[in-house]
Amino acid sequence: MKALVFDFGGTIDTGGIHWFEKFWSLYSSIGIVIDRTVFREAFKYSEQQMSLIDSRKSSFVETYTRKISFQVEYLKKQDMLSLIDDVPQFSQNFAKLCRSDVEKQIKSIKELLSDLHGQFKIVLVSNYYGNLQIICREFGIEKYFDHFIDSTLVGIRKPDPAIFKLALSKAKIHAKDAFVIGDSYGNDITPAHSLGCKTVWLKVKGWQDDSDRSFADHTISELEELRFIVCSDIKSSENSN
Ligand SMILES: [Mg+2]
Numbered sequence: 001m002k003a004l005v006f007d008f009g010g011t012i013d014t015g016g017i018h019w020f021e022k023f024w025s026l027y028s029s030i031g032i033v034i035d036r037t038v039f040r041e042a043f044k045y046s047e048q049q050m051s052l053i054d055s056r057k058s059s060f061v062e063t064y065t066r067k068i069s070f071q072v073e074y075l076k077k078q079d080m081l082s083l084i085d086d087v088p089q090f091s092q093n094f095a096k097l098c099r100s101d102v103e104k105q106i107k108s109i110k111e112l113l114s115d116l117h118g119q120f121k122i123v124l125v126s127n128y129y130g131n132l133q134i135i136c137r138e139f140g141i142e143k144y145f146d147h148f149i150d151s152t153l154v155g156i157r158k159p160d161p162a163i164f165k166l167a168l169s170k171a172k173i174h175a176k177d178a179f180v181i182g183d184s185y186g187n188d189i190t191p192a193h194s195l196g197c198k199t200v201w202l203k204v205k206g207w208q209d210d211s212d213r214s215f216a217d218h219t220i221s222e223l224e225e226l227r228f229i230v231c232s233d234i235k236s237s238e239n240s241n
Contacts (some may be wrong), residue, residue: 001121003173004027004230005068005164007182007195012109013102015222016183019043023071026097027044028116038078039071046070056130056152061101063129064095083130107138109223116226123167124188125180127158127187128149147171158184161191173182178228181223200229 007127010018020043034042055063069091070213075081084090093188116122124145126132130152136142147170149163156163168175175196182188186187193215194200202215202223213219218229 001173001177002233003121003123003171003178004116005123005125005167005171005178005192006145006182007158007180007184007188008124008128008136009238010183010206011181011188011202011223012124013034014183015109016202017207018146018207019185020207022098022101023068023095026094026101026204030094032081034075034080035173038075038080042071042074042078042166045074050127052130054130057134058129060099060135061092061095062082063131063135064098065091065131065235068094069099075123103139106141112224114142116230120230121171121173123147123149123171125158125167159191160186161194162167164192164195164197168197179233181226184209185213185216189217190219198233211228 006012007152010016014022020040023040023043024034024036041054046067050067053066055066057193066215069087072081072084072087072091113122122145124132124136124147125148128150130150132140132150132230134146136145147167149167149170151157151163154163154166164180165202168178178197179200180188180197181200181202183200183206185206189199198217199215200218201213203219204221210215220226220229
């Protein structure tokens with residue numbers, strides 16, 4: 001059996017839109033327009049702060065409420081968002097808005113995950129906060145994954161190829177029999193390619209402008225395209241046997 005190794009953030013939860021872009025457009029949707037350069041720094045600050053706190057038992061809304069309050073805290077220091085008085089309440093409401101967006105996205109790929117789960121081992125590999133499996137349970141997709149590799153729990157972060165190596169050994173799969181699917185060229189495609197995995201780059205709205213795509217065996221703009229890629233791969237390996 002072959003395996004599909006998915007990234008979570010920016011891939012499963014947003015369909016290819018990096019969380020920097022997702023947050024920025026959600027802020028815009030409620031009338032908060034933030035300078036992109038400043039927001040990029042706020043985003044980095046919140047991710048740094050998140051790495052310092054324990055989120056292993058946190059729900060999606062709890063996790064995102066914290067992330068957003070760090071962003072707001074940073075932006076307030078830059079004399080932005082001065083109209084937001086009640087930061088905890090704002091952050092929680094905004095986290096709920098993020099949650100409803102993610103819920104819609106995940107709902108739209110449940111059938112795909114269910115279909116693929118019958119044909120492949122499926123592994124999730126993510127730079128996350130220790131609660132990757134809890135979050136998948138919350139959104140009703142835990143059952144489609146055979147293994148969860150959460151950077152916080154295993155102590156290895158992408159782009160270190162060792163995190164993908166660990167995923168392959170847990171799933172008892174050779175690199176050549178695995179497709180790695182992710183939205184980040186640097187964090188997903190490059191390390192997976194270095195191990196000899198096949199790579200599928202979900203390229204929609206990334207963090208960086210990645211013009212080099214030589215390590216991506218396939219480039220897709222929506223996850224549904226996987227049906228054709230993995231089916232044609234199964235057919236071609238049947239023909240070669
Ligand atoms: Mg990602």
